[in-house]
Amino acid sequence: MGQETNKEMDLLLQRLSRSASDSSNDGNHLDADELSSYAENALPGAARARYTEHLAECASCRKLVAQLASSGAVVSATETARVSEASALRKFLASLFSPMVLRYAVPALGLIVVAVIGLTVLRRNERADSVAQLTEQEQRKATSAQPEQAPSQSPSAGLSDNQQEEAPAVSAASRPERAKETQPAPPPNQSPSVSATADVNQAAAPTTTGAAQRAANEPVAPKPTPADEEKQKKVESEARRQEVQGRAESEVSKERATDAAKVEDRRSDDNFARPPAPASRSIASLHRNAIEEKDKSDADTRSVAGRRFRRERGIWIDTAYDSSRSTVNLTRGSEQYRALVADEPAIKTIAEQLDGEIIIVWKGHAYRIR
Amino acid sequence: MKSAKPEIETLLNESAARLLARASDSRSLTRESLVPRISAAVEKYLLRNDPQTPHEEISKFVDEMQADDLCLIIACERGDEGAWNDLVERFTATVRSAARSASANEDAAEDLAQSIWAELYGLRTRKDGMPASKLAYYSGRGSLAGWLRAVVAQLAVDVFRKQSRLVQAEEDTDLDRLARDAQVGEGQPVLAGVPNPEESMSNRFAQADMQQALNKVVQELPAEDRLLVKLYYFDNLRLREAGAVLGVHEATASRRLTRIQTDLRKRVTKILIDERGWTQAETERSFAEVAQHLDTDLESWVRSAS
Numbered sequence: 049m050g051q052e053t054n055k056e057m058d059l060l061l062q063r064l065s066r067s068a069s070d071s072s073n074d075g076n077h078l079d080a081d082e083l084s085s086y087a088e089n090a091l092p093g094a095a096r097a098r099y100t101e102h103l104a105e106c107a108s109c110r111k112l113v114a115q116l117a118s119s120g121a122v123v124s125a126t127e128t129a130r131v132s133e134a135s136a137l138r139k140f141l142a143s144l145f146s147p148m149v150l151r152y153a154v155p156a157l158g159l160i161v162v163a164v165i166g167l168t169v170l171r172r173n174e175r176a177d178s179v180a181q182l183t184e185q186e187q188r189k190a191t192s193a194q195p196e197q198a199p200s201q202s203p204s205a206g207l208s209d210n211q212q213e214e215a216p217a218v219s220a221a222s223r224p225e226r227a228k229e230t231q232p233a234p235p236p237n238q239s240p241s242v243s244a245t246a247d248v249n250q251a252a253a254p255t256t257t258g259a260a261q262r263a264a265n266e267p268v269a270p271k272p273t274p275a276d277e278e279k280q281k282k283v284e285s286e287a288r289r290q291e292v293q294g295r296a297e298s299e300v301s302k303e304r305a306t307d308a309a310k311v312e313d314r315r316s317d318d319n320f321a322r323p324p325a326p327a328s329r330s331i332a333s334l335h336r337n338a339i340e341e342k343d344k345s346d347a348d349t350r351s352v353a354g355r356r357f358r359r360e361r362g363i364w365i366d367t368a369y370d371s372s373r374s375t376v377n378l379t380r381g382s383e384q385y386r387a388l389v390a391d392e393p394a395i396k397t398i399a400e401q402l403d404g405e406i407i408i409v410w411k412g413h414a415y416r417i418r
Numbered sequence: 419m420k421s422a423k424p425e426i427e428t429l430l431n432e433s434a435a436r437l438l439a440r441a442s443d444s445r446s447l448t449r450e451s452l453v454p455r456i457s458a459a460v461e462k463y464l465l466r467n468d469p470q471t472p473h474e475e476i477s478k479f480v481d482e483m484q485a486d487d488l489c490l491i492i493a494c495e496r497g498d499e500g501a502w503n504d505l506v507e508r509f510t511a512t513v514r515s516a517a518r519s520a521s522a523n524e525d526a527a528e529d530l531a532q533s534i535w536a537e538l539y540g541l542r543t544r545k546d547g548m549p550a551s552k553l554a555y556y557s558g559r560g561s562l563a564g565w566l567r568a569v570v571a572q573l574a575v576d577v578f579r580k581q582s583r584l585v586q587a588e589e590d591t592d593l594d595r596l597a598r599d600a601q602v603g604e605g606q607p608v609l610a611g612v613p614n615p616e617e618s619m620s621n622r623f624a625q626a627d628m629q630q631a632l633n634k635v636v637q638e639l640p641a642e643d644r645l646l647v648k649l650y651y652f653d654n655l656r657l658r659e660a661g662a663v664l665g666v667h668e669a670t671a672s673r674r675l676t677r678i679q680t681d682l683r684k685r686v687t688k689i690l691i692d693e694r695g696w697t698q699a700e701t702e703r704s705f706a707e708v709a710q711h712l713d714t715d716l717e718s719w720v721r722s723a724s
Contacts, residue, residue, distance in 0.1 A: 054676060054679045054680070055709065056683070056705045056706065056708070056709035057679040057680075057682055057683050058679065059708075059709045059712040060628065060629070060632055060708065060709065060712070061632070061636075061647065061651045061679075061682075062651060062712075063629065063712055064629065064632055064633060064636065064651070065651040065652045067629070079555060079572075080552075080555060080565055080568035080569045080571075080572055081555055081556060081557045081559065081560065081565055081568070083568040083571075083572070084560040084561070084564035084565045084567065084568040085463075085557070085559045085560035085564075087560070087564060087568075087662075087663070088560040088561060088564050089665035090482070090559050090560045090561075091463060091559065092463055092464055092467075092475070092479060094464075094467035094468055095462075095463040095464070095466075095467055097641065097642075098467060100641040100642055100645055101641040103645050103648075103663075104641050104644040104645040104648055107648075107652070107653070108575065110645070110648060110649065110653060110663075111653065112568065112571050112572065112575070113663050114649065114653065114655055114659055114660075114662075114663050115519075115571055116564060116567055116568055116571065117659070117662035117663045118659055118662055119516070119519070119567055376507060376508065378511075383511065383512075383515040384511035384512070384515070385511075387510070387511040387514045387515055388511060413507055
């Protein structure tokens with residue numbers, strides 16, 4: 049019933065609009081300030097009411113206000129979009145907990161978590177095996193270097209024979225992975241500790257760290273003899289001494305470690321003679337990274353339309369730009385942008401060739417184009 | 419009453435100081451240079467409606483003004499080259515965009531934009547020696563961009579009026595002829611569904627009564643409601659656009675329009691019963707018949723137009 053009555057009134061009002069016309073206002077129209085202030089809803093109540101009365105009767109002013117109110121809405125659309133970003137985030141978060149996600153993604157996530165935990169446990173075991181291997185090598189070296197010392201129970205005595213036998217195979221198998229781990233170029237200040245460990249553990253050094261050594265010493269020395277303790281102290285003091293040496297010294301110690309590895313038996317050679325190679329590879333990779341960095345910095349500078357731009361924090365900045373300078377902000381595709389590129393086509397060329405945000409200095413003005 | 423003037427002056431001085439402090443770039447303006455402009459805006463938008471406007475309201479009014487835009491414009495008026503450069507730099511695109519949407523082609527838009535800058539710069543000179551610039555009319559109440567768009571739109575209307583003055587007489591003749599045709603059409607609607615002349619006659623009387631009553635009640639509507647009716651029915655704006663003029667959301671405009679329709683129907687019914695002696699049943703039936711009639715009328719009009 050309500051809809052029907054409204055439809056009847058709707059038709060009657062349409063008819064009225066065709067037959068009636070607005071009375072003229074004797075040329076007393078709103079001025080530009082009144083029109084724009086009204087369109088922006090920036091007038092006090094009483095003044096607004098006065099102008100509303102006029103607009104209800106004046107078609108020409110009404111047309112202008114409607115036009116201004118619409119264009120004002122377009123201009124403020126970017127602000128609205130900025131405001132609605134928060135709600136978009138909320139929508140995204142809500143979508144994470146949608147029934148579809150809960151039905152499929154959560155079990156999948158669970159499987160991934162289980163797989164990651166399994167992998168982590170497996171790798172931890174591999175590390176323990178390699179630690180066992182390291183301690184075994186240490187024992188061998190101690191025996192060969194100090195033949196007069198009575199053979200005593202080694203720190204690796206706590207490990208079973210089975211573990212000792214398995215260790216080399218596991219270490220050999222896991223070498224590429226560790227090589228990868230060490231690949232991320234140990235920084236120079238870490239080298240001394242690596243070399244110190246190398247001194248102690250012979251060629252095994254680069255594959256383990258001080259932490260790994262502590263891990264190896266702590267759990268696998270159930271009954272340390274006085275001789276072992278003395279040797280341990282010696283090893284530690286040697287390590288400390290080595291840690292304060294510079295990079296050049298570490299290189300020397302690495303070479304020494306490599307030489308020492310050569311006189312080791314076949315098994316230790318298989319397992320640990322190669323680790324210095326990753327170390328040297330990591331130095332080479334450092335060098336390579338430095339070259340790549342240089343190349344990258346070159347790639348971060350581009351010349352377009354006779355202007356040079358450097359990329360900083362994802363923004364292409366004209367090298368002629370001074371950060372203290374204010375910029376005119378524009379958005380690609382906006383009215384202002386189109387107006388600008390219509391006058392200055394070169395700016396369009398630049399904006400098309402450089403992705404993302406750009407700051408261009410053009411004819412004494414700085415433009416920030418998003 | 420005599421003490422009111424110094425009070426207002428003090429109030430405006432304080433407000434001007436706050437405005438300068440609020441501006442991110444006050445362009446080395448002084449309070450004294452701002453007070454006349456602020457005073458004019460207060461007079462125009464507040465004191466003209468209510469000379470006894472409370473001081474708090476005046477302070478609030480000034481505090482809501484566009485401080486940066488106003489300082490920029492006053493600095494331009496005072497011949498600050500830097501301010502003028504900033505104005506041109508910041509608003510060239512706005513003026514060009516407004517000119518483009520108000521013009522038929524690119525050349526006309528360019529001419530219009532150039533005219534605007536000439537008007538703003540003020541090629542003529544006032545009595546006090548300052549250039550007679552349109553900048554003097556910016557109050558700082560709305561945004562400068564909005565004001566510039568309004569200036570462009572008004573100038574475009576003026577240009578259009580001047581250009582069309584030559585052909586106005588011919589157009590008027592055409593419009594008169596069209597209006598006569600329309601009146602003839604209204605008086606003698608060609609309707610396929612009308613069964614006999616008597617019914618047609620009674621319908622026409624009913625229509626005329628109803629139309630008169632509706633016209634009357636629309637004129638009696640509050641200004642805000644009348645404006646919405648005019649925007650929606652007379653100017654054929656969409657609810658979103660009409661809402662933008664009224665400063666309300668589309669949904670609010672829609673609800674308001676529904677309420678107005680219901681209100682109008684009640685008032686028309688009351689007039690028909692009280693002044694024309696119709697019964698309630700007759701008005702209900704007539705509403706339905708007239709609406710059906712108009713519906714058919716519109717359909718036939720659309721068919722003939724297509």
